Amino acid sequence: MEWTVIGDVIEWRGPAPYYFLPMDPEDSAEVKIEAAGLEYWGQVAVIAAIDGSTFTTALFPKDGRYLLPLRASVREDHDIESGSALTVTLRLNRDR
Incomplete structure (x- = not known):
């Protein structure tokens, strides 16, 4: 299953x-x-894609929703800063 986060x-x-x-x-x-069954400490391992670049991370639960952390290297590669509008595709990282 795949999700698009905007x-x-x-x-x-x-x-x-x-x-x-x-x-x-x-x-x-x-x-x-x-x-x-894939969660650990409430986090969920995922594979994320932004404009064709993929990276692995884990979603953090916060106030009834998940937050996708964005690494500095990913932000630099895609010129992302606070307030940037972003579209990311996610899928569960079942290999973790």
Whole structure:
């Protein structure tokens, strides 16, 4: 199964800034059902694609939805910053 996530990148400032693309609650609920048994510490391993570039990461649960973390290298390669409109395709990483 595959999901297309469309939204604006958000920034969370902790010890270092982190950037995420939030999934909508409906898709998040669907991911949770499909990922049953694959979760670890509430996170779900995924393979993400942006403009033909793929990377692996894990979705973080937050307030009834999942957040897709965006690595610095991915952000630099695609000129992504806080507030950027973004479209990402996700699928579960069952090989993990």
